[in-house]
Amino acid sequence: MKTLILGTTALALSAGMAFAQDTVRLGTEGAYPPYNYLDDSGEVAGFERVLGDELCERAELTCEWVTNDWDSIIPNLVSGNYDAIIAGMSITPEREEVVDFTQNYTPPSPSSFAAMSEDVDLETAVIAAQTGTIQAQHVSGMEGATLVEFPNPDEAVAAVTTGEADAIMADKDFLIPVVEDSSDMVFVGEDVPLGGGIGMAFRESDPELRAQFDAAIQSMKDDGTLNELIAEWLGEDSPKF
Structure with missing residues (x-):
């Protein structure tokens, strides 16, 4: 019983400390343009690549991109294969039972x-x-x-x-x-x-990392740069803040 408790505690601590590691891994699908896709070099591109890089800079975090099939993108976040999802994922009550979202970075569209x-x-x-x-x-x-x-x-x-x-x-x-x-x-x-707009998803054990990105999203809303990105990548007629 003692070994089981210690093992569980260690897992919880390692998941909760993901934000403290040198590199934050951002998981995306890479197959949903214009939100995210792979360019001719096989690199993640699109609206969310530009947005994610800017959010990491504002949060003073070093980030790398990881691609994952959509149907297993939440399970692989929860299991620790990456630290956040930024993949055109709409905020819904069902998903909020499994992961924690930032505020939306696109309005409901x-x-x-x-x-x-x-x-x-x-x-x-x-x-x-x-x-x-x-x-x-x-x-x-x-x-x-x-x-x-x-x-x-x-x-x-x-x-x-x-x-x-x-x-x-x-x-x-x-x-x-x-x-x-x-x-x-x-x-x-x-x-x-449908949905409550698109947000970044995090493990429930990583509230501090989620808060860092949430603050960065708010700063982009406040200075207007998020609306500029939406217009550039999603179109002038796409809903804005």
């Missing part, structure tokens, strides 16, 4: 549907969404519609273009360039407000 035809009936459609997202959760609650889930957003888009699905539901900021770059895909139906 709409989710949208896109399809290859304006005539798609969303009430009876087969709708693609990325696994583990608020959009997948929303579609699963749509009476009459059928949800098909994919591990990454590109596969969800491909399901629509190949006819495997009638429509896709995703963040509108993600879908805008997809629709603009396609000669056939169009927005259908009404936008749907």
Whole structure:
């Protein structure tokens, strides 16, 4: 019993002291442009790369980037494979039961549907969404519609273009360039407000590290630089603070 207690205590202390290590590891997906993606050199790029680097500078922290598949991104945070998630993750009550979020660094923004035809009936459609997202959760609650889930957003888009699905539901900021770059895909139906905006996620045992990033986010809101980044990367029409 003594050994078990000491072992548990050591684990708790090591997790709680993650903020004190030399390098803070930021976990992202690297597959959700314009929020995060891999550039031609295989480096993390996008809105959240620029934002994360600025937050680390303001918090006076040395950071490195780690990529992880979306469907296991929270479990790998909790298990210690990285110290924070910055990956287009909407703040929801369900996720707050497992991780602690900073304040949002984007306001709540709409989710949208896109399809290859304006005539798609969303009430009876087969709708693609990325696994583990608020959009997948929303579609699963749509009476009459059928949800098909994919591990990454590109596969969800491909399901629509190949006819495997009638429509896709995703963040509108993600879908805008997809629709603009396609000669056939169009927005259908009404936008749907989901989630409480996007925030960084931390282990519940790392309140001090979360507080450092929370203060940095607030400083970017206060001086207007966060709105400038949102406009640059997500578009002038994307909701701002």
